[in-house]
Amino acid sequence: MRNSNHLIGVLNFLTFLLSIPILGGGIWLSTRANNTDCLKFLQWPLIVIGICILVVSLTGFAGACYRNTVLMWLYLFAMFFIIAALLGFIIFAYVVTDKGSGRKVPSRTYSEYYLNDYSGWLRDRVMDDSYWSKISSCIRDSKACRKMARTVGGAPEPAETFYRRNLNPLESGCCKPPTECGYVYNNETYWTYGVGTTSNPDCSKWNNNQEGLCYSCDSCKAGVLASLKKSWRKVSVINIVVLVILVITYVIGCAAFRNNRRIDNDEPYSETRMTKEQPSRLHL
Structure with missing residues (x-):
């Protein structure tokens, strides 16, 4: 001793x-x-x-x-x-x-995230407007969505290649619209309106403006929760x-x-x- x-x-x-x-x-x-x-x-x-x-x-x-x-x-x-x-x-x-995890999507390698799958103190904290404004600002400043860009022969990679990518929760939830919305892929962060369901409120929140994207979407908040x-x-x-x-x-x-x-x-x-x-x- x-x-x-x-x-x-x-x-x-x-x-x-x-x-x-x-x-x-x-x-x-x-x-x-x-x-x-x-x-x-x-x-x-x-x-x-x-x-x-x-x-x-x-x-x-x-x-x-x-x-x-x-x-x-x-x-x-x-x-x-x-x-x-x-x-x-x-x-x-x-x-x-x-509680909470990503959902698998048919013909997609990446998962998608829904806010309703989460509950409790952490979900309430992320949903608070004052906190979310700072968190979304952090995601924008990190340029996480811009870093997703890939090119093949000087052009954006094909949709089939993008669908096979293993996106992290932030990339899946904040940088693209939900698959069920039916948007058509142009590149990683630019999607044009297509045929899909409108029951998901995130479908109307998607914005091709690089400062907008899906930063105000519930899927983005769910992606943050999954990352946390x-x-x-x-x-x-x-x-x-x-x-x-x-x-x-x-x-x-x-x-x-x-x-x-x-x-x-x-x-x-x-x-x-x-x-x-x-x-x-x-x-x-």
Whole structure:
């Protein structure tokens, strides 16, 4: 157990190094936040996460290396809440991304997305006009739809080739009209009116203007939800691994904390405190 101080010091030094690029990324985003609305959602979480990891890591590192009981107590106290918060986020992420997935379309490789397939807190958040205006602005600024363009012999690729493409949720939901609307393919982001159903409100929302497209469509919102679900599930898997590492570090930290208290009380490692403070009075 005497090696626990050294081990907790090494672990916290590694997490301290990890906090530097996270904090630097948040600061970099803050300098570019005026370019697009969506970047404003990213800067503060990264900065807060980076600062928390940095401060807690330094506290644990100093407490373990200098055998400071107060610093180790603060470190364990903060680490407990970080573990609890991370566990809560993992549960929350799985709950809010439980429902919804893409639907397969006949003679198409890509899936299409419908807002009615999703429900709950995340759907309500995306549907909120104030949030959606910023999210749609982010999609436009990313030029995701323009990046879909492909040419064959200097002309747009044939419709049959496009239908076999494996589009991601944003490309499928925001950059083209729903298949049931019956629009005729000209290129990836330019479709002319054809024969199809009009029961889907997205059919009337499609606009060939490159700043319009289907950014106001429910299918675009559903595509965002599908992307968020995929991303959050990946992040949750990573968070589970991080949670396991934090729990192991916390257990080692508890051992280091007990070591520090034993040393502060001048207790021999192999001798219990009760034996030292209350020696036997019976002498035969």
